[in-house]
Amino acid sequence: MLSDVVDRLACPHCGSALELEGSELGCERGHGFDVARQGYVSLLPGSGQAASGDSAEMVAARQLFLDAGHYDALVGAVAAEVVRTRERGPVECVLDVGAGTGHYLAAGLDAAPGAVGIAVDASKPAARRAAGAHPRIGSVLADVWQQLPVREGSVDVALTVFAPRGPSELRRVLTPHGALVVLTPTPRHLGELVDTLGLLRVDERKPERLADAMAGTFVRGRHGVVEQTMQLRHADVAALVGMGPSAWHLSTAARADQVAALPEVVAVTISVQVSVYHPAP
Numbered sequence: 069m070l071s072d073v074v075d076r077l078a079c080p081h082c083g084s085a086l087e088l089e090g091s092e093l094g095c096e097r098g099h100g101f102d103v104a105r106q107g108y109v110s111l112l113p114g115s116g117q118a119a120s121g122d123s124a125e126m127v128a129a130r131q132l133f134l135d136a137g138h139y140d141a142l143v144g145a146v147a148a149e150v151v152r153t154r155e156r157g158p159v160e161c162v163l164d165v166g167a168g169t170g171h172y173l174a175a176g177l178d179a180a181p182g183a184v185g186i187a188v189d190a191s192k193p194a195a196r197r198a199a200g201a202h203p204r205i206g207s208v209l210a211d212v213w214q215q216l217p218v219r220e221g222s223v224d225v226a227l228t229v230f231a232p233r234g235p236s237e238l239r240r241v242l243t244p245h246g247a248l249v250v251l252t253p254t255p256r257h258l259g260e261l262v263d264t265l266g267l268l269r270v271d272e273r274k275p276e277r278l279a280d281a282m283a284g285t286f287v288r289g290r291h292g293v294v295e296q297t298m299q300l301r302h303a304d305v306a307a308l309v310g311m312g313p314s315a316w317h318l319s320t321a322a323r324a325d326q327v328a329a330l331p332e333v334v335a336v337t338i339s340v341q342v343s344v345y346h347p348a349p
């Protein structure tokens with residue numbers, strides 16, 4: 069709930085501490101933010117939604133796919149990194165930027181008893197779902213390309229899973245012993261569907277670009293690739309396509325025809341790089 073995390077949030081206008089009063093978050097300079105009926109708060113400095121947030125259909129497809137357990141190996145990898153961070157120091161707060169439905173953050177919180185979680189996403193439908201994903205999550209609508217509405221040094225583990233990230237802001241909000249856990253697809257990820265359904269291809273240079281973006285701000289620690297084969301039925305494939313960036317590029321009817329033409333069960337590769345970064349000294 070928001071009340072669990074409010075003391076770690078910051079006013080997007082002036083950076084001051086926020087307090088929860090009734091159904092409003094407010095700062096000492098008089099800026100106020102209404103808590104939505106569904107339990108999240110918008111800390112976007114302007115009005116409305118950031119441009120790049122996922123649609124309600126994409127978020128619903130993502131929830132279906134994740135709840136079916138197809139990405140449990142990735143969820144397990146995230147939880148394992150939370151446990152490793154606890155071996156180095158206390159984990160009292162986990163932040164997930166581009167949190168989507170809050171599925172990974174919920175698993176991270178289960179791996180850190182008593183810790184609170186901040187879910188940040190630019191999509192209202194995502195922020196709504198994340199608010200209900202775990203009792204210790206506070207869900208915030210915000211844009212990761214702007215200043216994060218989170219107080220300096222208040223986060224022990226930050227997650228970014230298939231999501232955009234701004235290194236300097238993540239560095240600012242992490243504690244010195246904190247860890248940033250980044251999951252990015254390798255060019256082999258979903259390869260079978262990239263070929264047959266014409267999904268967007270992962271840039272071969274993505275690992276290099278990630279390393280460049282982090283250099284100077286973070287040092288890379290543990291890293292490895294989670295690779296596995298999923299056996300997907302048509303409904304799973306439809307959800308997987310519907311939740312991803314390729315959903316923007318073809319009409320629903322055209323996509324449904326393509327999926328119907330696939331074998332009843334399709335073997336699809338998961339190949340995801342898991343990298344842990346620590347704040348540079």
Ligand SMILES: C[S@@+](CC[C@H](N)C(=O)[O-])C[C@H]1O[C@@H](n2cnc3c(N)ncnc32)[C@H](O)[C@@H]1O
Pocket residue numbers: 118120121122130165166167168169171172188189190191194210211212213228229230231232312
């Ligand atoms: C591919 S989804 C991943 C969601 C979640 N991490 C997961 O793996 O299930 C990317 C997420 O980033 C969010 N997003 C996109 N642009 C954003 C931005 N500028 N600020 C915050 N979130 C953003 C989208 O709304 C979406 O929920």
Ligand SMILES: [Zn+2]
Pocket residue numbers: 079080081082083084095096097098099
């Ligand atoms: Zn303020």
